Amino acid sequence: MGDALEDMLVTPVEMAAIDKDAADSGIDSFSLMRSAGLAVSAAALRLFPAGLRFVVLCGPGNNGGDGYVAAEALAESGAQVALYILGDADKLRGDAARACKGCRLAGLPVEAYEPQAGDIVVDALFGAGLARDLPGVAQTIIKRVSASRIPVLAVDLPSGIDGRSGEVRGASFTATHTVTFMAAKPGHVLMPGRQSCGTLEVFDIGIPTRLVAARASDLRINGPADWRHYSRGLDAGTHKYKRGHLAVLSGGPTSTGAARLSAAAGLVAGAGLVTLGSPPEALAANASHLTAIMLKEVGSAADLAEWLRDKRLNTFVLGPGFGVGKKARDFALMLCDRALVLDADGMSSFQQGREELFDKIAGNGGQVVMTPHEGEFARLFPEIAADAALSKIEKAQAAARLSHAVIIYKGPDTVVAAPSGRAVVNVNAPPWLATAGSGDVLAGIIGAHLAQGFPAFEAAAAAVWRHGEAGICAGRALTAERLVENIPPLA
Numbered sequence: 001m002g003d004a005l006e007d008m009l010v011t012p013v014e015m016a017a018i019d020k021d022a023a024d025s026g027i028d029s030f031s032l033m034r035s036a037g038l039a040v041s042a043a044a045l046r047l048f049p050a051g052l053r054f055v056v057l058c059g060p061g062n063n064g065g066d067g068y069v070a071a072e073a074l075a076e077s078g079a080q081v082a083l084y085i086l087g088d089a090d091k092l093r094g095d096a097a098r099a100c101k102g103c104r105l106a107g108l109p110v111e112a113y114e115p116q117a118g119d120i121v122v123d124a125l126f127g128a129g130l131a132r133d134l135p136g137v138a139q140t141i142i143k144r145v146s147a148s149r150i151p152v153l154a155v156d157l158p159s160g161i162d163g164r165s166g167e168v169r170g171a172s173f174t175a176t177h178t179v180t181f182m183a184a185k186p187g188h189v190l191m192p193g194r195q196s197c198g199t200l201e202v203f204d205i206g207i208p209t210r211l212v213a214a215r216a217s218d219l220r221i222n223g224p225a226d227w228r229h230y231s232r233g234l235d236a237g238t239h240k241y242k243r244g245h246l247a248v249l250s251g252g253p254t255s256t257g258a259a260r261l262s263a264a265a266g267l268v269a270g271a272g273l274v275t276l277g278s279p280p281e282a283l284a285a286n287a288s289h290l291t292a293i294m295l296k297e298v299g300s301a302a303d304l305a306e307w308l309r310d311k312r313l314n315t316f317v318l319g320p321g322f323g324v325g326k327k328a329r330d331f332a333l334m335l336c337d338r339a340l341v342l343d344a345d346g347m348s349s350f351q352q353g354r355e356e357l358f359d360k361i362a363g364n365g366g367q368v369v370m371t372p373h374e375g376e377f378a379r380l381f382p383e384i385a386a387d388a389a390l391s392k393i394e395k396a397q398a399a400a401r402l403s404h405a406v407i408i409y410k411g412p413d414t415v416v417a418a419p420s421g422r423a424v425v426n427v428n429a430p431p432w433l434a435t436a437g438s439g440d441v442l443a444g445i446i447g448a449h450l451a452q453g454f455p456a457f458e459a460a461a462a463a464v465w466r467h468g469e470a471g472i473c474a475g476r477a478l479t480a481e482r483l484v485e486n487i488p489p490l491a
């Protein structure tokens, strides 16, 4: 993975350490605050040329400090500016106190602000240092501004959004635009924080990239840079067996469609061969719908054991429409030493007895990807799901550590996490992607990547991204079939 700042996610704790490293390396911390505040004033002038008055709301910490710099720069440019302060300006410390002294405007208490038509609010109340629920007075102002529908430009984060988790701490501004510094934070990409940010601008205030990269953990925004090197290794002319043989296991005669969707997606996404393993009673239903996808009778565990003698069968998808129960558990345990996508009913079958599955995954060193949405996650990892102290990223990481599998924790802010702690947050999925059969398509794309030799983490991350692109290409009136047709090329 590269060190590109645009894909990096840095937690507020890491950002504070980076700030300290920058100061220790001799960089003047006030110059960083000046750059931050000037970037905010430039964004305000650029984005709101018709604004009649900029109303800068400044809080008690360095986020407020950025606000004072921005207010002074806006006044210097000739704009109408009003300043409102939360708390006692005499109690400001360090750079924020210096920024306040350098601002020509006299501030009023924030509770005195009455929104007027033509105002643009610059929100510098709280940023990365928000440590608890907002004080009541801040919540009152936020509600007043939101009700007035006045545009908000947020400094670093919309006040009230927790930069670590994206959660709302009591109330939060909904910004038109957010200017953050050096790198995005998890709160900018996790819900509901993401939808409160408006457009996100990441501004380089001059901290050397190496200092940011040195503190940043293995957490990124999902994108081709994370897995492109594997897709580049694929040669379109490669023999079909070298592009892998994907096997998808079908449910009974009344629930065969889901597995066929996975199989179709697997073929479009690049698996060399795809075979649907079907119980005997569903063979006719499956046969009447398949052409390029092969069909094989696999009804019992003995049938599966026989099939597994073919070592070219390197990848399986188990779960879509398969049915919850002992058969799914038996099959999954037999498949843990191959590359396996355990989806839907495949996961739900382990609500009881998950330890045996997790031990088997750990013992076999197989490449297993599990794909829970919120409900499935709560069933399989109830203690992790219930831990209110964890962000969605931290929950996915904990589940991956516990299960030894790569976890795709699905949702509008899908997180992919590996047992090592490496994680990406996906941001390209359109809202209409949440449609019937969408998860079956995703499972097939992951399977195709595993069959082509991607490691499990890259297979999962690339699939989630491609699935999002397919959703964008297919457009709003989405069906799972149209999603399959719109899976874009990988490389």
Ligand SMILES: NC(=O)C1=CN([C@@H]2O[C@H](COP(=O)(O)OP(=O)(O)OC[C@H]3O[C@@H](n4cnc5c(N)ncnc54)[C@H](OP(=O)(O)O)[C@@H]3O)[C@@H](O)[C@H]2O)[C@H](O)CC1
Residues within 6 Å of the ligand: 015, 019, 032, 033, 036, 059, 060, 061, 062, 063, 064, 065, 066, 125, 126, 127, 128, 129, 130, 131, 132, 133, 134, 135, 155, 156, 157, 181, 182, 207
């Ligand atoms: N490299 C950079 O990214 C730079 C960012 N800058 C800006 O600095 C802020 C972070 O500044 P910080 O002072 O750490 O944090 P905040 O300003 O967000 O808030 C801290 C103050 O707020 C108090 N606090 C926190 N939560 C609450 C709450 N719920 N209610 C009341 N008060 C709260 C906190 O008080 P404590 O008692 O907890 O200490 C602080 O007084 C970042 O967001 C950027 O905007 C720099 O300008 C340059 C480098």
Ligand SMILES: [K+]
Residues within 6 Å of the ligand: 063, 123, 124, 125, 126, 127, 154, 155, 156, 157, 158, 159
């Ligand atoms: K803010």
